[in-house]
Amino acid sequence: MRKPTAIALVVGLVATAAGFLIAPGAPSLGGRHTGDAELAAATRAALDGARGYRGLAVALVEPDRVRTAGLGDLAPGGPPVEPGTPFEIGSIGKTLTGMLLAHRATTDAVRPDDPLGVVLPQVTGPTREVTLAELASHRSGLPRLATSPVDLARLAWTNLSAGNPYARWDVDRVVDAASEESPGDGRGEVHYSNFGVALLGQALAAQAGTGYPELLDRELLRPLGMTRTVVATGPGRLPADRAAGTKLNGRPADPWLGGGYAPAGIGVWSTAEDLARLLVGLLAGTAPGADAATPRFTEDDHTRIGYGWFTSRHGDREVVWHNGGTGGFRSYLAIERATGRGVVVLGNTEHDVDRIGLRLLGVPDDPTEDGPDVPLAGWIGAALALGFSFLGGLGLLRAARRMPDRLSLAGSAVWAPLYLALGHRLGNWSLVPGWLWPLGFGLSVAGLVVAARHWPTLPTIADPPAWKRLASLAGSVLVAVPLLIAVAA
Known part of the structure; x- marks a missing residue:
C-alpha cells in the first residue's frame, strides 16, 4: 500500500x-414503567421487537374496569411516562370536532346539512355551499391543506428543521383561505382534509359566539371529566409536564401550534387517562355527541366514516377508531362495541402505534401484511x-x-x-x-x-x-x- x-x-x-x-441513534424504549404492570407487559409484547419508541402511555377499557400504564421516558434522560402524561394527539382531535357537531345538532344550534356559508357568513365563493356534515366526514372535496407555493416551501423547511408548520395559521387566515379554495371533483367522496375539519370547528365556534378551545372545553371536555386535555393555541398554553416529541432520527421536534387548525387536532394535548374517559362515554353512549361515531358514509370495502370517526372491518371484527400524527408524536384510540372494549396508545416518536392498539384489543394481525408497520x-x-x-x-x-x-x-x-x-x-x-x-x-x-x-x-x-x-x-x-x-x- x-x-x-x-x-x-x-x-x-x-x-x-x-x-x-x-x-445519530434511534429513540429507545427504556425498561421503566408506571401504572398497571400487567398492561405494561402486554404492551411490550405487542411491540414484537419493533424499535424506534421512547415513551408510550396506554389505556385499556374493559366492561368492568379501566387500566392504564406508562412505559419509557418523557424525554432522553427524563422522568418516566405516567398514565397522566400529556401527549400531542394530532388528528384524534378531529373526533372531538365531529362530536361537537353531533352534540350541537341535538340542541338545534346547527344542522348537519347546513351549508358552511350559513354558519360562517364570512366565507364566500363555492366553499360556502359545502355542508357541515361533508366537512365532518371528509366529503367536502376541499384539499388536505390550504397551501400556496410559499406555504409548501415553508412546510418543506419545517420538516427539515423539525419546526411547526402551522405557526402562521390563525383563525382569520383559515377562514380567509376558505373563500379562495373550491371543492374539487371529489366532493361527495371521502378524501381526508385537515382544512375541511378546521373550517368545521371554526364555524361551530363562530356560531356559538366563542373560540374553539372554549367551546370544546364547555360542551365536551368538562362534561366528560377530561380536565387534562387542552387546546394549546400558543406556547403559553402547553402542559408543563408534557412528553417531548422526537423525530425518526432522534432529533427533538417542536410542538405543532396554530389556532386556525386547532379543530383538526393541531395543538391538542391529552392523556391516556383522559382519552379512556372519552371511550367509556362513547361505549356507554353517554358522551356528548356520541352519535358522531355512527358510520354514515362509505370510504371503501372495509371502512366507513361518521363525523370524524372511522369504522373498519378486521375479518369479522368491527373497530371504531382514529389515529393521529404530528412532528414528534403518534396516537391511536379505538373501541370495539361487540366486546365493550377500547384502547388508547400514545407515543412520543414518529413511529406508528396503530398496530400496538389493535393487538391490545386482541385483533389479529392481517396475514397479508408482512413485517413491521412502516409508513x-x-x-x-x-x-x-x-x-x-x-x-x-x-x-x-x-x-x-x-x-x-x-x-x-x-x-x-x-x-x-x-x-x-x-x-x-x-x-x-x-x-x-x-x-x-x-x-x-x-x-x-x-x-x-x-x-x-x-x-x-x-x-x-x-x-x-x-x-x-x-x-x-x-x-x-x-x-x-x-x-x-x-x-x-
Whole structure:
C-alpha cells in the first residue's frame, strides 16, 4: 500500500471512531414503567421487537374496569411516562370536532346539512355551499391543506428543521383561505382534509359566539371529566409536564401550534387517562355527541366514516377508531362495541402505534401484511440515511480520482459536510443502524485527505470558460453553506 493511501485510510479510520461520538441513534424504549404492570407487559409484547419508541402511555377499557400504564421516558434522560402524561394527539382531535357537531345538532344550534356559508357568513365563493356534515366526514372535496407555493416551501423547511408548520395559521387566515379554495371533483367522496375539519370547528365556534378551545372545553371536555386535555393555541398554553416529541432520527421536534387548525387536532394535548374517559362515554353512549361515531358514509370495502370517526372491518371484527400524527408524536384510540372494549396508545416518536392498539384489543394481525408497520415516510428516511451518509465521501473520492482542477475539488468539498448533516438530521435511524453514519463520516474525511494531497498539483481551472466554473462554485457555496448552518442548528 502506497504511503498517501495508507495515510488517508488511517485518518479515515480515526475519523470513523470519532464519528461514533456524534452518531445519530434511534429513540429507545427504556425498561421503566408506571401504572398497571400487567398492561405494561402486554404492551411490550405487542411491540414484537419493533424499535424506534421512547415513551408510550396506554389505556385499556374493559366492561368492568379501566387500566392504564406508562412505559419509557418523557424525554432522553427524563422522568418516566405516567398514565397522566400529556401527549400531542394530532388528528384524534378531529373526533372531538365531529362530536361537537353531533352534540350541537341535538340542541338545534346547527344542522348537519347546513351549508358552511350559513354558519360562517364570512366565507364566500363555492366553499360556502359545502355542508357541515361533508366537512365532518371528509366529503367536502376541499384539499388536505390550504397551501400556496410559499406555504409548501415553508412546510418543506419545517420538516427539515423539525419546526411547526402551522405557526402562521390563525383563525382569520383559515377562514380567509376558505373563500379562495373550491371543492374539487371529489366532493361527495371521502378524501381526508385537515382544512375541511378546521373550517368545521371554526364555524361551530363562530356560531356559538366563542373560540374553539372554549367551546370544546364547555360542551365536551368538562362534561366528560377530561380536565387534562387542552387546546394549546400558543406556547403559553402547553402542559408543563408534557412528553417531548422526537423525530425518526432522534432529533427533538417542536410542538405543532396554530389556532386556525386547532379543530383538526393541531395543538391538542391529552392523556391516556383522559382519552379512556372519552371511550367509556362513547361505549356507554353517554358522551356528548356520541352519535358522531355512527358510520354514515362509505370510504371503501372495509371502512366507513361518521363525523370524524372511522369504522373498519378486521375479518369479522368491527373497530371504531382514529389515529393521529404530528412532528414528534403518534396516537391511536379505538373501541370495539361487540366486546365493550377500547384502547388508547400514545407515543412520543414518529413511529406508528396503530398496530400496538389493535393487538391490545386482541385483533389479529392481517396475514397479508408482512413485517413491521412502516409508513412510506419511514422508508424514505431510511434511504436518506444511507444515501446522504456516503454521498459526500464518494463524491470527493471521485473528484479526487479524476483530478480535473481545484474548483471542481472545492465544490465537492463544500457539499460533503452538508450531505453528512442531512443524513444525520433526516435519516430514519430506527430502520438503518446508526453505526453506518460514522462510516460515511470517515469516508468523507478520507476523501478530504486525498483531495488535500492532490490540491497543490492541480490547476485552478482546467477548461475554459472560467466564469462557468466560478459560478458553479459560488452557487455551491451560497446554497450549501446556509443549509449546513440551518441543518446543524
